[in-house]
Amino acid sequence: MKGIFTALINSFDEKGNINEQGLREIVRYNIDVSQVDGLYVNGSTGENFMLSAEEKKKVFKIVKDEAGDEVDLIAQVGALNIFEAKDLAAYVTDLGYDALSAVTPFYYKFDFEEIKDYYNSILEDVDNQMLIYSIPALTGVNMDLKQFGELFENEKITGVKFTAPDFFLLERLRHAYPEKLIFSGFDEMLLPASVYGIDGAIGSTFNVNGKRAKGILKAVHEGDLGEARKLQKESNDLITAILDNGLYQTIKELLKVKGVDAGYCRKPMKKPGDEQIESAKEIGRTLLD
Numbered sequence: 001m002k003g004i005f006t007a008l009i010n011s012f013d014e015k016g017n018i019n020e021q022g023l024r025e026i027v028r029y030n031i032d033v034s035q036v037d038g039l040y041v042n043g044s045t046g047e048n049f050m051l052s053a054e055e056k057k058k059v060f061k062i063v064k065d066e067a068g069d070e071v072d073l074i075a076q077v078g079a080l081n082i083f084e085a086k087d088l089a090a091y092v093t094d095l096g097y098d099a100l101s102a103v104t105p106f107y108y109k110f111d112f113e114e115i116k117d118y119y120n121s122i123l124e125d126v127d128n129q130m131l132i133y134s135i136p137a138l139t140g141v142n143m144d145l146k147q148f149g150e151l152f153e154n155e156k157i158t159g160v161k162f163t164a165p166d167f168f169l170l171e172r173l174r175h176a177y178p179e180k181l182i183f184s185g186f187d188e189m190l191l192p193a194s195v196y197g198i199d200g201a202i203g204s205t206f207n208v209n210g211k212r213a214k215g216i217l218k219a220v221h222e223g224d225l226g227e228a229r230k231l232q233k234e235s236n237d238l239i240t241a242i243l244d245n246g247l248y249q250t251i252k253e254l255l256k257v258k259g260v261d262a263g264y265c266r267k268p269m270k271k272p273g274d275e276q277i278e279s280a281k282e283i284g285r286t287l288l289d
């Protein structure tokens with residue numbers, strides 16, 4: 001498993017219900033047009049933490065049904081309800097997902113022993129591999145090199161989705177665990193992460209910018225830093241504009257311009273206003289290829 005994985009956006013109708021046809025179109029766009037290497041399903045970008053367990057299953061099923069075996073599929077199953085996380089892990093494994101991922105448990109200030117027990121419990125009854133989903137900015141959970149090492153002692157934990165602007169730790173992890181998979185998580189820092197020898201990247205903006213992201217990885221592998229910097233600069237012009245205009249709403253509006261029924265976000269996320277939609281269209285005209 002390697003390369004560019006889209007953190008899949010979800011599609012809801014105006015009432016907030018999952019829009020199955022829209023979700024299928026998002027999957028197709030990523031596979032057919034962006035030609036990404038894989039999809040990361042029900043992550044932050046999929047608005048996972050606002051879904052019921054039944055809705056998460058529905059999303060997992062639709063995406064697998066649409067994508068089949070065309071690309072690698074990673075299922076984010078992390079949940080504070082450990083029974084739910086275990087049930088989802090079993091469910092997606094039966095569906096044929098290539099890997100699990102689980103966000104570090106958040107909200108309560110779990111200590112490291114508790115975090116370790118969470119991962120080992122999710123994995124105890126399931127025959128699948130797991131990528132730890134580390135995103136300290138959203139969870140408040142920071143782990144050091146030694147703690148990652150302790151988690152990696154479980155052989156089913158084959159890697160990490162590393163969403164932190166900490167290149168010191170990234171380099172130490174890469175050096176210490178050459179056999180583990182490291183996926184970087186900040187799209188705007190893909191180039192520097194690539195230089196440290198990541199296996200790939202998982203990100204929200206790849207829903208619309210997958211091709212450039214693939215180009216950055218390729219250029220770095222070929223040692224063409226000039227090309228990599230050009231593509232990262234173009235990507236960051238786009239990412240800056242997306243972040244300024246509202247991350248998920250803008251990605252959805254950009255997909256709509258491409259003919260994909262990406263729908264709306266679920267409350268409490270806002271519906272985009274007219275001005276926001278106009279700016280998204282302008283971003284599409286000027287910063288997307």
Ligand SMILES: CC(=O)N[C@H](C=O)[C@@H](O)[C@H](O)[C@H](O)CO
Pocket residue numbers: 007044045135138163185186187188202203204205239243247
């Ligand atoms: C919090 C969040 O959504 N993180 C994503 C993945 O980890 C990234 O893809 C960012 O959305 C992206 O880099 C924009 O900052």
Ligand SMILES: CC(=O)C(=O)O
Pocket residue numbers: 007008040042043044045046185202203204
């Ligand atoms: C953004 C991201 O990586 C996620 O959807 O979890």
